[in-house]
Amino acid sequence: MNDLERIERIKAVLGERAAEITNPSPQRIFLTVPARTLVPALEQLKTELGYRHLSTISGVDLGDVFEILYHFGYDGGNLNIRTQIPKADPRLPSICAVIPGAVLYERELQDMFGIIVEAIPDGRRLVLPDDWPDGNYPLRKDWKHVRAAEKIPGGKS
Amino acid sequence: MKFQIPIGPQHPALKEPISLRMTVEGEVIRDADLRLGYNHRGIEKLAEERTYLQNIYLTERICGICSHSHTTCFVQGVEALLEVVAPRRGQFLRYLVAELERVHSHLLWLGVAGHEAGFDSFFMYTWRDREVVMDILEMISGNRVHYAINTLGGVRRDIDEALRTKILDSLGILRARTDYYFKLGANEPSFVGRLAGVGRLSKEDALALCAVGPTARASGVAHDVRRDDPYGIYGEIPFEVCTADSCDVLGRTVVRIKELGQSYNIIEYLLRNLPDGPVAVKAPRRAKPGEVVSRYEAPRGENIHYIKANGSDKPERLKVRAPTLANYAATLAMLKNGFIADIPLIFAAIDPCICCAERTVELIDGRSGRPSQVRWSELRRMAARRAGRVSKKRNMEWPL
């Protein structure tokens, strides 16, 4: 099944929920879905079309919105599902009910961007240290790190 | 009566820091939980301030054992964004180093597995043979680890005829030794008894938890990015995807040894069909705005990089997901209903690369909250004693 046939099947299954489907290069399909219908759309893609291997979840800070991409791998290429949420109210539904392996990636989104993932089974901190001050989300574009002065042993500073 | 055991960050045997916390009832683990972050270096944030060329050296140092896999995955993506195609000879050399890295990584893992199972001679043998591969890599690139052979548009160094014949000769030595390891791994009863039945991961769990690499392939899931989503020249190289059905650590060992055989075949194919021509083309500095997803089969599993470009010479966003992170959820499933003494082996079986350093296991009494210390080496000795009662060792001959 090549890319065009796959796109037709996805359009047939999702109907008007799929806002925009593109095929920028061979073996790569990009699909946009609004955030409210994300979980039912993924459920349909998994049960009816068999997309069940989630590679990872990426977050991008675009200024006023966060763009979240779900990367799925299948036999023959890679399907990427894009959704956007506003930065002022960063709430995202959790997909762990559909894909149990997504919990670590969602925890990372919470740590790095400050996105609140609703109904996540286990929402603890994943990668940032225990004594990291709250409210600092490193991967946001407006967060800059100021390095503390280093002490050089031997006297010269 | 339940105890909580934290397995903290510093391990006597090998590698990186990670913290596991287990709830234990007697010797059986009921629940497991993990804490990452000891190895978090903020690479994704650093990558946004460096140019694409500088990022090649940054991504290389994400991991030392599979460094070439991260650079190749990154360079594949950036070359797609810059719309350059590396010349064929350059691509052949790039994937030759990739397969050599797979060989060195699997030999390293075999040594680690032997060490965790109590078989230190096996560890010494495999690491001695690994030195053959390290010598070849040093002759090709100049360094034993962190080869820095990729650049935007191709590779940086070429190989000549003498080096090509030398690599083909070394393959003969490596093949003979790998056959010996296969015979050892499959037939030595105490080794097999130690590994079989440990760390079960059923096929449904492997699919639901999105496990990757030899961990998933040992449960019968035949996912391999080289075949599913061929990148570079893998579309034309003949090879097989190795799977096993036993769903335990023994299956993972067998899968990795079979993959060694496949890698030798691929290296031989690449060397015998090496085309002539340049090894690199000049690549532009700025990338047009766009995004690309690049996947690669690292020795540990599927490596995925997502790169977004914004028209300047620095990336807008680089997202890296290394394969071991995908296997953590599966590891927690494997640890449930296992024994404490099996923890080193189960954890080593996923070939942890992002983190794993020392672990002193600290036992906390569930009721009183009092801690007491158990050493990792103590766990290994407990395991060896338990396995020693299981089967007897035959008289081995030592042909090497």
Next chain:
Amino acid sequence: MLKRLVRWSRIKSPWILHLNSGACNACDIEVIAALTPRFDVERLGVLLKATPRHADVLVCSGPVTRQMKDRIIRIYEQTPDPKFVVAVGACAMSGCVYRGAYNIMGGIDQVIPVDVYVPGCPARPDAIIGSVVKLLGKL
């Protein structure tokens, strides 16, 4: 008399503890490769121990992450005197490519005092053995 014997045994048989504080693993596999038959430090009396309480020399690699800082200090204090610290690799010396990251403090010497620095990315096993020999020469 006893002091000379103790000093002789310390030089002839230093036991090391390998500590990784957030490194990429390359220096760690070179440290372990130093134990394997090609380089073989065991003939010099060096043993890799499991716990800081048995160690004379702490071989550290990796830039110090914030999470590991307290743990490194704790392990340093658990090691009995006299102890020596060897910083292996460019990351342990100054942070290598990670300088400036938000979770990295710099080299190991920001946290514990270091006696010998071994440069390289990664440092070759020959260089690591040479550094241990240099350290013993200072004793």
